[in-house]
Amino acid sequence: MNRKIKKWILVFIWMGIIFLFSSQSGDKSSENNKFIVEILNTLGIDINSILSGKADFIIRKAAHFTEYFILYFLLYNALREDFYFTSSTIFALIITFLYAASDEFHQSFVPGRGPAFRDVLIDTSGGVVCMIIIYFVNKVKQKSKTFTSKIG
Secondary structure, three states, rough: HHHHHHHHHHHHHHHHHHHHHHHOOHHHHHHHHHHHHHHHHHHOOOOHOOOOHHHHHHHHHHHHHHHHHHHHHHHHHHHHOOOOOHHHHHHHHHHHHHHHHHHHHHHOOOOOOOHHHHHHHHHHHHHHHHHHHHHHHHHHHHHHHHHHHHOO
16 A cells, blocks of 8 residues: 555544544543543642633643644645645645534534534644644755755
8 A cells, every 4th residue: 555545544544533532422522531630630730720620621622622733734744745835734724624614513413512613713723733833844844955955
């Protein structure tokens, strides 16, 4: 199997994982958050005190951000096989946004869950942060190549 196909398989697996998390009822989703709070408490970190009782909310939103940060990275990685840098970054962001919007629509059918445009923005911001990081890493690599070619 060639590299390009493997990259797209990773994208679709990750989209499936996001879909599975979104398919969990509101109660099941809250249990996941409580589990993370318990792990942190075991490590001696009282996250509820640190976040003034907002740990559940912050953990859920951080999960949204992280899921879509990873999705953006996988999309960018797959798209760059066929497109230039700028096109890859833009297409990856558009797809990330559209998948986030479709995910919120999907949640409107899940018991105890509901769509929230705020979550689409949080999801997309995960993609935007990843895009910014990729942009700066690319700039550093370009400057490094330029510097190396001037020396050599």
